[in-house]
Amino acid sequence: xxxxxxxxxxxxxxxxxxxxxxxxxxxxxxxxxxxxxxxxxxxxxxxxxxxxxxxxxxxxxxxxxxxxxxxxxxxxxxxxxxxxxxxxxxxxxxxxxxxxxxxxxxxxxxxxxx
Amino acid sequence: xxxxxxxxxxxxxxxxxxxxxxxxxxxxxxxxxxxxxxxxxxxxxxxxxxxxxxxxxxxxxxxxxxxxxxxxxxxxxxxxxxxxxxxxxxxxxxxxxxxxxxxxxxxxxxx
Numbered sequence: 298x299x300x301x302x303x304x305x306x307x308x309x310x311x312x313x314x315x316x317x318x319x320x321x322x323x324x325x326x327x328x329x330x331x332x333x334x335x336x337x338x339x340x341x342x343x344x345x346x347x348x349x350x351x352x353x354x355x356x357x358x359x360x361x362x363x364x365x366x367x368x369x370x371x372x373x374x375x376x377x378x379x380x381x382x383x384x385x386x387x388x389x390x391x392x393x394x395x396x397x398x399x400x401x402x403x404x405x406x407x408x409x410x411x
Numbered sequence: 412x413x414x415x416x417x418x419x420x421x422x423x424x425x426x427x428x429x430x431x432x433x434x435x436x437x438x439x440x441x442x443x444x445x446x447x448x449x450x451x452x453x454x455x456x457x458x459x460x461x462x463x464x465x466x467x468x469x470x471x472x473x474x475x476x477x478x479x480x481x482x483x484x485x486x487x488x489x490x491x492x493x494x495x496x497x498x499x500x501x502x503x504x505x506x507x508x509x510x511x512x513x514x515x516x517x518x519x520x521x522x
Contacts, residue, residue: 395508396509400456402446402454
């Protein structure tokens with residue numbers, strides 16, 4: 298199984314809502330990532346979890362709160378988002394932490410903030 | 412901060428023509444990876460280059476890593492409509508334990 302799954306595929310939320318994005322992988326990977334991708338732009342790193350611990354936070358606003366309950370799961374909790382946060386949110390994993398390992402991306406959650 | 416520049420931003424070719432995208436970094440890269448993202452899809456890993464001057468081939472795709480490990484290229488021979496998508500390079504430099512993505516080159520192939 299070389300798949301990273303993400304739910305939901307699409308999400309529309311108001312600025313006062315609280316929602317969560319979920320990501321799962323069963324490849325035994327010990328690094329997991331959240332990226333944000335705007336249209337016609339490259340993925341922009343948000344968070345990195347290494348062995349279930351947050352190792353990189355790219356100065357992401359606190360309205361985004363990541364969580365790694367176990368080595369297979371990664372969540373991104375959303376609260377009080379702004380319309381400019383609308384984007385494709387990609388989860389990725391790699392065998393071990395480090396930029397010299399290929400990353401497997403999930404299909405993404407397309408988020409619209411109204 | 413560390414940057415990886417990628418050109419061209421967009422390329423439109425006729426099916427059967429060749430295509431090349433280039434990446435350049437101001438700093439020496441430890442490695443460079445290439446990803447392809449189809450329209451409406453997600454990035455998919457293509458290859459990683461690590462050694463100075465390395466050349467790798469995958470069917471019609473040829474990947475090169477410069478001698479100084481500051482630049483890389485992806486060349487597609489005889490493009491097909493299935494090659495449509497955005498090609499991203501992503502490099503790691505120095506102590507940065509993360510990939511820095513280039514802006515991507517969007518390839519359109521017309522039959």
